[in-house]
Amino acid sequence: MDIRFGNGFDVHAFGPGDGVTLCGVHVAHDAGLVGHSDADVAMHAATDAIYGALAEGDIGTHFPPSDPQWKGAESHVFLRHAAEMAQARGYSISNIDVTIVCEAPKIGPHAARMRKVMAGIVGCDLDRLSVKATTSERLGFTGRSEGIAALATCALVSA
Numbered sequence: 052m053d054i055r056f057g058n059g060f061d062v063h064a065f066g067p068g069d070g071v072t073l074c075g076v077h078v079a080h081d082a083g084l085v086g087h088s089d090a091d092v093a094m095h096a097a098t099d100a101i102y103g104a105l106a107e108g109d110i111g112t113h114f115p116p117s118d119p120q121w122k123g124a125e126s127h128v129f130l131r132h133a134a135e136m137a138q139a140r141g142y143s144i145s146n147i148d149v150t151i152v153c154e155a156p157k158i159g160p161h162a163a164r165m166r167k168v169m170a171g172i173v174g175c176d177l178d179r180l181s182v183k184a185t186t187s188e189r190l191g192f193t194g195r196s197e198g199i200a201a202l203a204t205c206a207l208v209s210a
């Protein structure tokens with residue numbers, strides 16, 4: 052059996068708005084996230100983890116931020132592309148683990164919905180898709196609430 056691991060990391064800055072999209076779920080907040088796409092920082096990290104496991108570059112390789120086609124795009128397009136690429140290569144997703152770093156909004160109340168949405172997009176069982184959160188104890192840019200960071204790890208197994 053062939054096993055591949057990938058990691059992903061992304062950051063988006065807070066800007067004007069009344070909510071953020073994280074793992075495909077709208078979460079009300081006193082700010083939005085700035086991005087070329089919908090700025091779903093957590094979904095971008097998960098997408099990059101899959102590309103990383105495949106050694107297939109990163110999200111910007113496949114969806115250049117310079118391409119107006121992706122302006123305002125919903126990030127499920129990117130995640131689905133990565134998952135389908137894995138499947139086409141003969142891999143299935145063993146698990147994905149996402150960590151969201153922000154002081155606010157609180158992720159816990161939305162984590163179950165986020166897991167369900169992401170598992171549906173990549174086509175894996177719910178118990179293979181994890182979404183967690185932490186603050187950075189008010190330290191650094193996330194601690195100052197300047198933006199949200201997200202990390203993801205993915206394991207692929209040959210089907």
Ligand SMILES: Nc1ccn([C@@H]2O[C@H](COP(=O)(O)O)[C@@H](O)[C@H]2O)c(=O)n1
Nearest residue numbers: 153154155156157158159184185186187
């Ligand atoms: N945006 C966040 C941040 C944290 N949580 C939950 O709170 C727990 C404690 O966070 P610490 O940073 O103080 O360790 C964390 O384990 C999460 O369960 C959250 O839901 N949303």
Ligand SMILES: C[C@@]1(CO)OP(=O)(O)OP(=O)(O)OC[C@H]1O
Nearest residue numbers: 086087088110111114115116121
């Ligand atoms: C997702 C893409 C798509 O244009 O745009 P952004 O929303 O800016 O996200 P980022 O993670 O900064 O860069 C990757 C881009 O490919």
